Amino acid sequence: MKNRHICLIISLIIPLFIVCGQGGNADPVGLTGGGDDGYIYTDHPEQEEETGKGETSADSLIGSWISVQDTAGPVIYLTFRDDQSYVMQIDIENYPMLHEGRYSTDGNQLILNEGIFIYQIDADMLMMTLDGYVFVFRKVTS
Amino acid sequence: MKKRNRFTLIMILMICTAASLVATESRVGSMGGVGYYIHDNSNIFYFPGTLHYYANQAVAELRAKNADNLYTVGVQMERKPGSIVGVYLNRPIDLPQDILMDVTPDLTLDRVISLLYGGKWNNKNWGVILSYASDKTEDDAFGIQEKESARYIGLCAGLSTSDYDLGFNLELPSAKWEADDDEDKWGGTGIGIHGRYFSTRSSVLKLVGIGNLYFGNTTREIGDAEIGYNRLNIAIGGAALYQLDPKNLVVLAVEAFGRNQDKEEVKDGDEYTYTRTVLPGIYLGVESKLKSWLIGRLGARQVYQSIKEVAKPAQGEEVETMESQSTFAVSFGLGIILGDLQLDAMMNEGILFDGPNFISGQNNTLANRISLTYSFNKPGK
Structure with a gap:
């Protein structure tokens, strides 16, 4: 006792x-x-987000990002603008595909036309997760 | 009657020791991060000699929701008495990713496959772990043949008794980028040694002293530039482990001194040094068996540290900045025992503040981190 x-x-x-x-x-x-x-x-990226230690503010997204995939897949360029619009350019064999739309965030969720991603920003790296797939981007311009 | 008492005693011992033998990263994480100071099955990667205590277990570490690439799954089993073999998939390693990205921007090298083996020598337990990872890509966009490759080899060996654990590790990372006649590369060696000693002071109190030392030295060649990078970590600490009764454990650990120094030096050029000094770090953990199937855990950690950065340009004045800070966090967790399966969860306190989704509308997860341990071929089965 x-x-x-x-x-x-x-x-x-x-x-x-x-x-x-x-x-x-x-x-x-x-x-x-x-x-x-x-x-x-x-x-533990997601826990950092939940406890507010990680950076997931929409402001930090603004700028251009380039994919740093661990496979020899296409290069993806992502640009988030401060008017909540975004452009996603996917280079496949030098034929760029362009997706445009509007984005929003909710906590650690990044809502794009392509789906709802879990995201985290660490310095100049952006990690986006969708259905268990992780996409890593490096910031090119602010 | 005498026989029945003996049987009851054995059963009680088996039940009481089961909780400490089946445990995970989520357990020591929710107890304030006291993994180095207490016995836990996650110790095997720092002190491979402890492998013998955790034979016949399958372990899954689910470190973040919906992120399979952060999960680790492994198994260790007794091949014959005194001989343990195991394999772990997708274990995390701590390499300087910014440097790797500088050399091989399209590759990732942060997860390894590990093979484990444990044996006996002179009544002592020993263990070795061999870890390996590699990644490569080839691209001929714009008519330029571009090749990237990266590799990691790690070797960890350890010796353990009931009084002490020793661990030694060697790391050999390398990365290379090639395009036509150009070549960038990075590589080097890291060596670490960990040790801890347990001293039993009474039936409830055990003291533990630990020491860690790590040195890594790498060089990267980018074009004509040669950049040296080295890391030195040194730390000592001690803890009091109060096993108040078979159901309640309290751990109070103090990292008396810790220093991490990373230095980057361009040959005949700029130099940058980052030094973090911990003085002290306090880690507190409580574990209580609330029911036969339920374990509650609480942890707190407070780290006092100073961070000094020195930038020394090849020409011009040296710039030095220094800041001191104290950081604090609380964690709690639950362990649920379902027969031979134990689920350990590091709970998300946000759900207690906000409530579940139908009340708050917030998308809080119940757990931040989950570990599963399945024990098979338990004695007596």
Whole structure:
């Protein structure tokens, strides 16, 4: 019974840190612990989005992006404009296909005509996930 | 009667130890990130000698919703007494992706396949893990024959006893881009050593001391430029593990000192150094077996660190910036035991604040991270 009380007290103390601790945007990861994987890596893009640590604001999307696929597939150029319009250009054998439309975001969701993607921006990299497929883009211009 | 008591005792021991033997990244992640400080099946990649404690398990780490490329699945099984073999698919590795992208922009090298083997030597457990990844592409757009290739080989070896665990790892990454007569390449070596020592102080208290050291040195050649990149990580820490009773574990870990230094140096040119010093990092985790089938976990982590950046141009003045910060996060998780299958989940606190979708309209997921462990051929089966 005594042990249960100790656990309960500790469980109550932890949330107090939220008030007492100095907040910060970076992940509290050291070199021997703190990572979401239990160690020192935070290989967890979607969780970062949910907790607001990752960058998923629509403003950061604005600019031109080029695909960095891990297969020898076509190169995709994506341009998001600040008037909520976007252009997607897919180069297949030098015959560009052009898709245009309007985009919107909802949390970590990026809604395009082609589907609803889960997205995350890390520095100059944009990662978009749809049905388990991950598309990675590098920012070309802001 | 005596026989029945003995049988009952064995059964109780098996049930109580089952929770600690079946565990995952989601478990140690939701306990504040204390994986280095406690026994857990995810330890095998840092201390391969611990492989023996987690024989006959199939493990799936589902690190993010709808992102199969971030999932890892593996299995380890006892081939014969004292001999364990295993394989893991799609394990993450930590390479400097910005450098890789500089050399091979169309390739990704962040996941490996790992082969595991464990044996016994002088009553000690040893283990080795061989990891491999490669990727390549060829393109002849615009009449230029362009080839990219990247490869990673990793070797990890370890020795474990009930008192200590030692781990050594060697990494050999390389990447190459070729187009006609041009060639860019990157490659080098990384060496790391991890160690931890457990000291039992009483029936409820165990102390653990740990030390980590890693050094990596690589060079990339881009056109005529030669750029050196090296990384030095060093850390020491200690923890008190309170096993209050078979159902309740409290872990208080302190990283007394940690330093990560990344240095990039252009030959006869600019130099950039990034140094992160942790002083200290505090990780707190609580695990409680609430029911025979349910485990609750809570974790907190607070890291005090300073970040120093020094940019030293080939010509001109050196620029130095420094900032200190304290960061904090709380995590919690649940473990559900369904016979031989254990599901560990790192819960998303957002759903507690907002409520489920039919109340809030928010698309919060219930869990941020899920791990599954299936144990087969358990003793006594």
